[in-house]
Amino acid sequence: MIMTPISRGPKGPRPQKKFFHRRKFCRFCTDSNLKIEYKETQTLRDFTTERGKIMPRRITGNCAKHQRELTVAIKRARTIALLPFVVSEG
Numbered sequence: 001m002i003m004t005p006i007s008r009g010p011k012g013p014r015p016q017k018k019f020f021h022r023r024k025f026c027r028f029c030t031d032s033n034l035k036i037e038y039k040e041t042q043t044l045r046d047f048t049t050e051r052g053k054i055m056p057r058r059i060t061g062n063c064a065k066h067q068r069e070l071t072v073a074i075k076r077a078r079t080i081a082l083l084p085f086v087v088s089e090g
Helices: 041-045 064-079
Strands: none
Touching: 041 064
8 A cells, every 4th residue: 555645635735834933031030120019010011911811821931930920910919909800892
């Protein structure tokens, strides 16, 4: 039995995507002057979406330790009304 490469029909084989993946780095590990505090709302806003959701690690590039600290800080800031829970549309 002869094996042939899987074809997509008349279109031909699927092209391979080649793109450069830029390595993301943790902002808090590289800069020791940055601190994660619930009182610094401007820093915390960088890690939330326009609608108020916390951005995931794979998007921000934070390490696991700092992402956990960041999540706790955002939740504390929300509790004492420094950050909104949800930004309404309209």
